[in-house]
Structures are given as structure tokens and as C-alpha cells.
Amino acid sequence: MHSFGYRLNALLTFSVTILAIICAFASYSDNLNLPSPSAQIQVLNVNWFQKQPNGDDVVSLTMNISANLESMFTWNTKQDYLKVFVFVAAEYETPLNALNQVSLWDGIIPSKEQAKFWIHTTNKYYFTDQGSNLRGKEFNLTLHWHVMPKTGKMFADKIVMSGYRLPEEYR
Amino acid sequence: MKWVRNSVTLRSLQMIAFGMLVSTSLVAWKAMVCFSGSNSPVVVVLTGSMEPGFKRGDILFLSMSEDPIRAGEIIVFNIDGRKIPIVHRVVEVHERRNTGVVDALTKGDNNPTNDRPLYASGQHWLHQHHILGRAVGFLPYVGWTTIILTEKPIIKYILIGALGLLVVFSTG
Numbered sequence: 001m002h003s004f005g006y007r008l009n010a011l012l013t014f015s016v017t018i019l020a021i022i023c024a025f026a027s028y029s030d031n032l033n034l035p036s037p038s039a040q041i042q043v044l045n046v047n048w049f050q051k052q053p054n055g056d057d058v059v060s061l062t063m064n065i066s067a068n069l070e071s072m073f074t075w076n077t078k079q080d081y082l083k084v085f086v087f088v089a090a091e092y093e094t095p096l097n098a099l100n101q102v103s104l105w106d107g108i109i110p111s112k113e114q115a116k117f118w119i120h121t122t123n124k125y126y127f128t129d130q131g132s133n134l135r136g137k138e139f140n141l142t143l144h145w146h147v148m149p150k151t152g153k154m155f156a157d158k159i160v161m162s163g164y165r166l167p168e169e170y171r
Numbered sequence: 172m173k174w175v176r177n178s179v180t181l182r183s184l185q186m187i188a189f190g191m192l193v194s195t196s197l198v199a200w201k202a203m204v205c206f207s208g209s210n211s212p213v214v215v216v217l218t219g220s221m222e223p224g225f226k227r228g229d230i231l232f233l234s235m236s237e238d239p240i241r242a243g244e245i246i247v248f249n250i251d252g253r254k255i256p257i258v259h260r261v262v263e264v265h266e267r268r269n270t271g272v273v274d275a276l277t278k279g280d281n282n283p284t285n286d287r288p289l290y291a292s293g294q295h296w297l298h299q300h301h302i303l304g305r306a307v308g309f310l311p312y313v314g315w316t317t318i319i320l321t322e323k324p325i326i327k328y329i330l331i332g333a334l335g336l337l338v339v340f341s342t343g
Contacts, residue, residue: 023310027308085224085260087243087262089242089243095268096267096268097265097266097267097268098266098267098268098271099264099265099266100263100264100265100266101241101242101263101264101265102262102263103242103243103263103278106280108223108280110223125262125285130265130274144242146224146245148224148309150311151310151311152308152309152310153307153308154245154306154308154309156243156244158243
């Protein structure tokens with residue numbers, strides 16, 4: 001009953017159980033954090049707006065994206081590379097589709113110091129439609145963030161900014 | 172166990188204990204499947220295509236609900252003809268007005284382009300039936316045991332052999 005094997009087994013079982021409990025507490029502590037993020041996106045220019053050979057519309061935009069996500073960072077968020085995955089999506093509807101979401105840009109916020117950012121960029125990914133419904137289309141731009149904890153439950157949220165509109169004609 | 176007098180009783184007790192361990196694990200697994208709503212409630216991250224968020228060897232907890240797929244969600248999906256499921260993020264969503272059917276496009280965070288080249292030939296979008304679940308939580312590093320056992324099967328045989336020897340040579 002007191003052999004090395006038994007003692008090692010008991011010690012390991014106990015340690016793993018404690019570790020699991022600590023991980024659960026760490027994850028729960030994220031629920032107590034009350035974040036207050038803010039974001040703003042300006043569409044500076046519609047660079048080009050074409051219909052592809054397959055019939056789908058495609059647009060290139062230049063945007064200013066600014067956001068303050070400092071309140072997302074808790075002690076449980078990863079410290080080294082990634083903590084928050086941020087992306088901007090265009091959301092709009094068409095006669096065929098009740099909802100379309102197209103990701104235009106994404107980035108990684110590696111630390112709290114970089115959680116307040118401002119960038120000037122063209123869309124990283126193609127803004128394309130299923131079809132050619134984009135002329136004169138009103139759309140929302142949503143800034144999403146996904147928070148990766150050191151361990152446990154991931155959470156995500158978004159800010160929706162509306163009032164954007166594509167040109168009536170291709171250019 | 173002083174009251175155990177003969178080795179037959181002891182052996183039976185050992186087998187019952189082992190059987191209980193196996194069935195408890197099975198019940199726990201099935202409970203996870205039921206609770207998460209997914210047939211694969213836990214997956215191991217096998218590639219670096221979602222770094223730096225998920226690294227090889229991390230474990231993901233999945234959940235599946237009737238809620239429609241939305242951009243930004245990290246999903247685990249199967250491609251027809253491929254055995255191993257892929258864990259990537261949804262970057263495009265198109266939901267049909269009348270049927271509610273959702274076309275989804277995915278991309279690994281660490282990949283330069285979207286997953287369309289990975290889909291089956293002629294397939295441009297993922298649909299609900301390809302998707303095993305959404306990643307809702309994770310544990311780092313814990314999946315390495317599975318990766319090692321799968322990729323270096325010799326270790327699995329060594330472990331089983333050692334366990335077998337232990338059972339045979341233990342006198343209780």
C-alpha cells in the first residue's frame with residue numbers, strides 16, 4: 001500500500017485533478033470580465049468594381065479600420081503570439097440570399113499594447129458576390145473579434161457598422 | 172484485500188475492475204457526445220494551419236447546434252473522400268432566403284488562400300452535412316499523446332506490451 005508505484009499514482013492523479021480545476025477556474029474568470037470595445041471603419045475609395053467572367057461581381061475597397069479592443073485582454077488571454085483574431089466582413093442581402101457575409105480583412109492582435117489600432121488597407125480577400133447583385137448595394141461592415149484564452153472556452157463578439165453603399169455602376 | 176483467499180477470485184476481481192474502467196470511460200464518452208450535440212466532441216489539431224491560435228497537439232472541444240453557420244466561426248468539417256477532418260475558420264457565408272441552406276467557405280488562419288482547392292473536385296462550398304461541429308473551447312498540448320500514438324505506432328505496441336507484462340507478472 002505504500003510502494004513507490006502507489007504513491008506515484010496517487011500523486012499524479014491528484015495533480016491532474018487540481019490542474020483541471022485550476023483550468024476551469026481560469027476559464028470561468030473570463031466571464032467576470034466586462035469588455036467595452038469600440039470600432040470605426042471608413043471606406044475611403046472603391047478602387048474597382050467588375051463583373052467576373054463567371055458572372056459574379058467583385059469589388060476592391062480601400063478602408064481605414066480603427067478599433068480599441070484593450071478591454072478584451074484578461075490575464076487568461078494568451079501572452080505570446082495570438083490573443084485576439086480580428087476580421088472585418090461585409091454583410092448584405094440579395095434576392096437569392098437572406099444573408100451574405102464576406103470576410104474582407106483579418107489580423108491578429110498579439111498583445112494588449114496593440115489592441116488599440118488603426119490601419120489603412122485595401123481588402124485582403126476578394127469581396128465577391130454569388131451573382132451580380134452588388135451595384136448600388138447597401139451593406140454593413142462588421143468587425144468581429146475572437147478571443148483565444150490560454151485554456152478553456154473561447155468567446156467572440158462583433159460590432160456592426162451600417163450605412164455603406166456600393167456604386168450604381170461598374171468602374 | 173485480506174479476505175481474498177484464492178487467485179481465481181482475485182483474477183475475477185481484476186477483470187471486473189478492468190471492465191468497469193472500460194465501461195465508465197465509454198459512458199463518459201457517450202455523455203460527451205450527447206452533451207455536445209456532435210459525433211466527435213473532441214478533436215486533436217493536426218496541422219499548423221490555424222497558428223498562432225491553435226497549434227499542433229492542441230485539443231478542441233466541439234459543439235453542434237441547429238444555429239446556422241456564420242462567418243468567423245471555427246468549424247471542423249469533412250471533405251468527401253478525405254478521412255481526416257479539417258479545423259478552419261468560416262470566411263464566407265451565403266444563406267438562401269427560401270430554404271435556409273447555407274453555402275460556407277473556409278480558410279485556415281495561417282494559410283494565404285481559402286480552402287476551395289481542398290474541397291472535392293467541383294465543390295465550391297461547404298454545407299451543413301460536411302460540418303462536424305464548432306470549436307468552443309480548447310486545451311493546449313494535451314493532444315500530443317494521440318498524435319504520437321497515431322504517427323509512431325511502435326510506441327503504442329510498446330505500451331500495450333508493457334501493460335500486458337505488468338498484468339502477467341503482478342502477483343497481487
